[in-house]
Amino acid sequence: MTREPLFIASGFSSPAVTPELAGSKATELWHMAKLGLDVPPAFVLPTTLCAGANAGEGAALAAVENALAKGIAWLEERTGRRFGDSRAPLLVSARSGAAVSMPGMLQTVLDIGLNEESVHGLIRLNGNPRLAFDSWRRLIQSHAEVVGGLPAARFDQALAEMVKGEQVEGEAELDSEALERLATAYRDLALRAGHAVPDDPRRQLAQAARAVFQSWQSPRAVEYRRLNRISDDGGTAITVQAMVFGNSGPRSGAGVIFSRNPATGADEPYLDFLFDAQGEDVVSGRRTPVDASRLQARLPEVARRLIDGVKLIERTRHDAQDVEFTVEEGHLYFLQTRSAKRTPLAALSLAVAMVHEGLIDRPTALARLAAFDLSALAVSRFADNAAPAAEAISAAPGVASGRVAFSSARAKELAQDGAPVILVRPDTSTEDVAGFAVASGILTTVGGRTAHAAVVARQLGKVCLVGCRALAIDETRAEATIAGTPLREGDWLSLDGDVGTVVLGKRNIVSRPPEELAEVERWRSTAGMSPAAACGGN
Template sequence: MSKFAPLFIGLPGHAKPLTKEVAGNKAAQLWRMSHLGLKVPPAFVLPATLCAAINAGESEALHALEHGLRKGIAELEAFTGKGFGDVRAPLLVSVRSGAAQSMPGMLETILDVGLNERTLRGLIGLTGNPRLAWDSFRRFLQMYAEVVLEAPKTGFETALADMLHAEDAASEAELDSEALERLTQRFQSLAGDVPEDPMQQLREAARAVYRSWEGERAREYRRLNQLDGLTGTAVTVQLMVFGNAGQKSGAGVAFSRNPATGEKEFYADYLSNAQGEDVVAGRRPTGGAGALAAQLPEVARELENGARRLEAAYHDVQDIEFTIERGELYFLQTRSAKRTPRAALRILVDFVAEGLLTPKEALAQAEGIDLAAARATRFADAQAPLATAIPAAPGVASGRAAFTAERAKLLAESGEPVILVRHDTATEDVGGFAVASGILTATGGRTAHAAVVARQLGRVCLVGCAALRILPEGAELAGQRFTEGDWLSLDGETGAVTLGQREIISELPAEEMAALASWRAGQ
């Protein structure tokens, strides 16, 4: 078999295990989840060995890409009974990235590939849900334009904001099918030359995902995390499942334990009638595990049970992306969860107590934890909060406000702590996360890619601060103005936000340090 040949997940006759070095961590774990009995949409994978060659424009690799896409689509068509480009039963796919090591939000994804004017009508006829079809089409147009054609995001964001204002809607979830149809027509004019041919869409989407490996944010993330040995990203082409198919549908991210504190509790963010990018992009406020349980209790139990099974299988805390389509749960990703250093220590102690790790294994993992960053911090004084937000990463931080990643870097060069303040954080801000002591956003959820990266870096992070408004010059917090360089303080335990500088007290967590000492003594 060629080193460039496609690999398959969840399709009859293809049972060969996938390795993360070839198929990427995302696809390798999809394969394992499917063999653990969890429901995974079928997919095929173009290997990471193609990445550098595709980006270099090598003819053999481009030929292998074309052959692999056609072979993989034919397998999906045979399995589903749908046709890629078919006007009555259209097959739609997502095109996703996946390196051997997880890089949350740093590479590109394109959903709903295969939609055009003709297959749109087929999707309406197939599902009886015009809102789903128009919502999916406008999402595809925006993603394709931004990722493949490298169109600016601002035009789409302005068009959406104008439509929400005209319809008096808080978010796109409140737009009906007629409004979404008008919005899609506006997106078509903004998107430019999006091809009608589904195979051309797929080919260009796959090349763009490979190309994202060389993007600025991906390179910066690899530099910050010393991931220089990776060869590239794989590309996973997966059957679409629709979290935006109605009130019994949705998307979310779940953790088998709290990645901020390490507590043994199921931890999730969920959006009803949404696709996964709505959650991980951090642009909309999410509900927690309780919101899902209230709406779809059986699905919530199935998800929590699945998270427990995955943690037991991997002997590690899992970060799980999922979609619910008309009450049916699908697992789209699992990976070792990014966690704060403090949470990492707590988890090791609990894993030893639960028999998931031996003390020797836990000690080996503890070697990779920055104990200075694991110190518990609190403010020396008590103050009433000026505003509150959702804690996404614990601890406290006090620093000078910066409103862009670039300004955060410049302020940090003076040696003073910095608080990065944004309406919502994007993964493009990763350079600002690296130098900031804390991050505050006006919107977003705890499991957005940006919050995940902040936790991994050990930064205090508060999201969804409704009292925060970003202004053309500076910002406003509960009616009080502040500008760049003003002091701001964040409490990642309570969610409290105050203006001004505050003294911080830090201490090592006593129980966890005692456990480390006892493990060392027992060697």
Template sequence: MKGETPELGLIGLGGNHELPPALYGSKAAELARMSALGLPVPPAFALSANLCAPILAGEKQAFDLLRAGLAEGVGLLESATGRRLGDAREPLFVSVRSGAEKSMPGMLETILDVGMNPTSAHGLIRATGNPRLAFDSHRRFIQIYAQVVGGMVAQPFEEALARMMRAEDAAHEGELDPEALERLAGEFLALAAAEEAAPPPDPVAQLFFAARAVYLSWQSPRAILYRKMNGLENLLGTAVTIQTMVFGNSGGASGSGVAFSRDPATGAKQLYADFLFDAQGEDVVSGRRTPVDAGALKRRLPEVAAQLAAGAETLEKDRRDVQDVEFTVENGKLFFLQTRSAKRTPRAALKIAVDLATEGLIDKSEALRRVTDVDLTKAGRAAFVQAAPAVARATVAAPGVACGRACFTSAQAEEVARRGEKAILIRRDTSTEDVAGFAAADGILTAIGGRTSHAAVVARQMGKACLVGCATLSIDPDDRAAALGEKRLRQGDWIALDGTTGEISLGQRDIAIAEAKESAILRHWRDEDARRR
């Protein structure tokens, strides 16, 4: 920690075009790479992971360096955008994002809409003429700040939102008008203030506390467990990226999504995307809302869909691997916010390795190296031996089949696994807090959520069958039973998930696995390689 100001990693602000992932995190490094490739990336700066350990230790010098780095970086963003943090006419808003050297999807914290207060919210209305955007963003910021920085739980905010929707006869939060959202922001602020968790009015203070909280999230229980499960315990820490906000909640020509350059479940060479209109990015990856697919995006915003597909292809060729891309559309304009090598199922890993080698993006030796750790017993096509009637259907987020005891909490799934039995984790929605339950379960089923939520990404990486968005699934409040349409399901009952058809059945079923054809191709390449040696 030398000098009065830490060296910043700059994205779209001049200066460095390549950022070392070990220092600035893979997220910032890839943002810089996307900017250099000419893709539309909101300007940003990153603070080094070198600050992580001393901030965790509470060292005063680290906090001084953090303040200095934020001040310098915000000055650069203000000069680049012509906006000012907290301004009453042209306000600047930023996101504060984590970023380690290796991707840890959803395990660390993110805070959006930093810079929101009553003055800047009305400044956003003056700048955009969109009061709904301003008040929606303000209430979102109050909630996420209170949770991440102030340590509050989501429940009181969710209850206040539910009350407001009932009072306004709104089917979902997207139907709330600006006046209702302004009142909701006031309610959220009162809830947070009562717990001494409200954001300070000063945007500079907001930014400091948000960045500090993102650094501190490195030691959250879920992050520690994820690193242990994935052999990432020797990483330096997280960096912090501060990026100019683009607003996916600006209206019907806006939204946020996640796209994969190929299907991460099967490996098929086609764009695989989930998108929510008039939404911010956390709405998509949280799994709390059910998104639409790439086809729906193409029908409403065809130019955006074409730009997204072209950008994903550019990134795949540049990185020589399948990419997982986060993006936002603001009033019909596309912005790329993140790219990383996609988490994929074992089955997809084999197909992708073979296809990339066949297409000439990688050589055969590299293809073999990429599947070294793939469990071939999980990479084949699994199917149930016996037929059984489907009692419900859901969207396939990760293929495969699974049969086990119904469990409605991660703790239940862990207990069943400890007894040596198979478990199916069944949730209304999942969060990254359920990572221990994912590890224990053989399959995951949710009532809502999409294929690109953080939960689905983690399930695919673990090779677990995962079905999401089961509209007929209703879980009892005590987390010990559920209804699947007209059928009753209790804790410990047998349930089966088919990750090929999306069908859900009841009862115990046997599973057979047929070898994937790519396994034979890769064995042949391995034999060829051995003969050459």
């Protein structure tokens, strides 16, 4: 891929690549490319177009149209492929990117450019019919959900029926013929529901861009900005990027890696990865990924370059990083980086550790901790021992005991009565951000530690357990079972995020201040010193 990865196709003369203009996603792509990391080429529709496009202003809509045309021509030149071509098609993604990162709150559409002709062009290009039809069915679903507003459940049901009919365990085991039939079923489903996915790739892209801009105003995005005190002014940029394919086979995949543990602050990689998958499979929370050991065993050189790259980004950005990446046939591509969302306890641990390492100074550490009420921080544990009913994957540490709610709306009702709440959901969907805000803990049947919603839960300081295989939820009846034991709304449930266990019933909690707190208090007592004297370790 090219080392000149970014072009602001805006109709404006400013070449500046800043979060305020290009969004945080594109700005960090630019920085990663400057570090020598492999980044697929992209162009950007800047934040300055968002408000006008959403208001339907003629000048803004014309600027978007011109920007897309200029940007696609630029990508075609750099990749040697043609948008919608029947022999060497260019496929792109349209990704949101606000000035301040909002994980999973805004929209993305992948695999744009596929239709009945270009899907066969993709087969001619790489000789992989499974990849082509898998990508096509993904585009149809993504476009229908993001642009058409169709619920994911309709497509999930069609997929489940296909998996059952083919007698395989999951979508990763469907062959190319089954995926071709699934893509056709998806198109028919979308059409019956009133949304026709355009055959024209340029219309696909134009509609996707409009929907990504409009996602700035979605209820979950508005609620996230309210919870995190982010201004509603401005808007999102759109990064249109050449696709790389993690769904290319057993030496491919997609993942998310944190340079340090965002739950505890420990200096250790924190990685979720899915083989033969695209990035949305990981961050959506709909599938349960594998950890670093599986990637290391199958693709050791990729794992080494990934760790080296992530540590390089951390050193140059002077903060723990959350990095999204794709592996295509053993080739590693970096797709996004941002400062890692972390638990309040991890924020404290990271600040102290990075001062000791000389990565940041004390004033910087104190500034990062200013948003937290350190006096309220505590290391908590259960006062008693109890036999666990089930195990799960810990996405955020700590302990929580509360009454079960099976929806965000019900969680808010229980919380208004003064009860602590455990939100129990099939997966960690960002649609549930309002429920996260009032819950003490979150438990899901599927998902990984790096799903966007798990990232949000950590940032809010909530105990979060995901991938609980013993949990089965019946949403229509608002009830569940854990290892066969009935669980109803309002029942007490206890989560231990430190060891990843679930206990039925109510448990008492004891707490103590974190060890690092005393050191930070000493820093604060010397805050009147000169910056030079306040820097460094103890």
